[in-house]
Amino acid sequence: QQQVKQSPQSLIVQKGGISIINCAYENTAFDYFPWYQQFPGKGPALLIAIRPDVSEKKEGRFTISFNKSAKQFSLHIMDSQPGDSATYFCAAVPNSGGGADGLTFGKGTHLIIQP
Amino acid sequence: DAGVTQSPTHLIKTRGQQVTLRCSPKSGHDTVSWYQQALGQGPQFIFQYYEEEERQRGNFPDRFSGHQFPNYSSELNVNALLLGDSALYLCASSLVAGDETQYFGPGTRLLVL
Numbered sequence: 001q002q003q004v005k006q007s008p009q010s011l012i013v014q015k016g017g018i019s020i021i022n023c024a025y026e027n028t029a030f031d032y033f034p035w036y037q038q039f040p041g042k043g044p045a046l047l048i049a050i051r052p053d054v055s056e057k058k059e060g061r062f063t064i065s066f067n068k069s070a071k072q073f074s075l076h077i078m079d080s081q082p083g084d085s086a087t088y089f090c091a092a093v094p095n096s097g098g099g100a101d102g103l104t105f106g107k108g109t110h111l112i113i114q115p
Numbered sequence: 116d117a118g119v120t121q122s123p124t125h126l127i128k129t130r131g132q133q134v135t136l137r138c139s140p141k142s143g144h145d146t147v148s149w150y151q152q153a154l155g156q157g158p159q160f161i162f163q164y165y166e167e168e169e170r171q172r173g174n175f176p177d178r179f180s181g182h183q184f185p186n187y188s189s190e191l192n193v194n195a196l197l198l199g200d201s202a203l204y205l206c207a208s209s210l211v212a213g214d215e216t217q218y219f220g221p222g223t224r225l226l227v228l
Contacts, residue, residue, distance in 0.1 A: 006157075032215040043119070043205050043219035044158065089157050093215050102148060102171055103207075103217060105157030 003027050004092050006106025014114050019077040021109045023090035026071065031095035034103070035064065035075050038087045047088075048075070080113045087111070117142055119208050119220035127226045128196050136191040136223045140208030146170070147189040148217060149181060150205040158205055164189050165211050193225075201227045 005024045013019045023033075032051055036044035050057045050064040050073065057064045063076040077084055087110050091103040120139045128134050140147050146165045150158035160173035164183035183189045187208075193200055203224050207217040 034216070036219075041221075043221045046216060046218065049216070091157075095215075101215070102160030102163055102173055103150075103158070104160070107157050108155075 003030075003104050004090060004106045006090050006109060008109060009107070010110040010112070012112045012114060013080045015080065015082060017080050017113075019080045019084065019111055019113070020074060021088055021090070021111070022072065022074045023106050024070075024072045025092050027092070027094065027104075028071070029094040030092035030104075032093045033064070033066065033073050034091050034093075035062075036089045036091060036105075038089065038108075044089060077111075080111075082113045082115050085111060085113045119206055119218055121204075121206050121220040121223050123223060124221070125224045125226075127228065129228050130196055130198060132196050132227075133192065133194045134196060134225060136193075136204050136206075136225070137188065138191070138206030138208075138220060139188045140206075141218050144208035144210050144218070145187050146209045146211050147183060147187065148207045148209070149189070149191045150207065150219075151175070152203040152205055152222070154202070161191070196227045198227050201225060 034049035035047045037047045038044045048062045052068045061078045066073045087108045089108045090106045122137045148163040149161040152158040161175045162172040163170045167183045178194045180192045203222040205222045206220045209217045
């Protein structure tokens with residue numbers, strides 16, 4: 001059972017455009033939603049994260065939008081650059097009250113930014 | 116400040132063999148989690164170690180076992196290797212008294228023939 005569904009599987013965006021990746025979850029116990037960026041041959045790197053008590057979080061060109069009632073969240077990359085070409089994963093983790101529990105990941109989105 | 120390190124970077128084994136992968140957490144971190152990432156998929160949680168004990172476990176068989184040492188480093192052991200165990204194995208570290216942020220290492224690429 002896939003608890004975090006991510007779409008699209010792949011995405012091509014022109015340089016300077018907006019890249020949008022969507023995720024939906026089922027487990028209402030999830031309390032922390034990070035996005036990771038992964039380049040070929042590398043481990044995932046934390047990009048930005050959000051908790052359900054806010055509807056939006058922005059860091060530079062990256063914005064997370066969160067809809068708690070719909071159990072959906074999305075990543076927006078503004079002014080997309082060729083260096084943003086990578087695989088992006090959304091993830092979720094429940095609040096167990098003590099540090100980081102095991103993350104549940106989406107299947108990933110392969111993003112290509114065309115120059 | 117060294118990040119999460121893993122060894123070896125690549126490994127080739129045959130079916131039925133056993134393998135041990137190693138991880139050193141980010142400086143100051145006390146918790147280590149292991150993930151399996153099959154080609155083209157998202158990482159899947161195997162288990163997590165804290166205070167030298169398995170704190171949490173994902174849906175993986177007993178062939179997957181681990182260990183954490185007093186210096187917080189960790190090992191992942193896989194017995195009776197199957198072709199399907201071929202994957203990138205990722206280690207992530209965190210702080211149990213901190214937030215939920217996990218920092219990943221570069222991974223070990225395991226190929227089972």
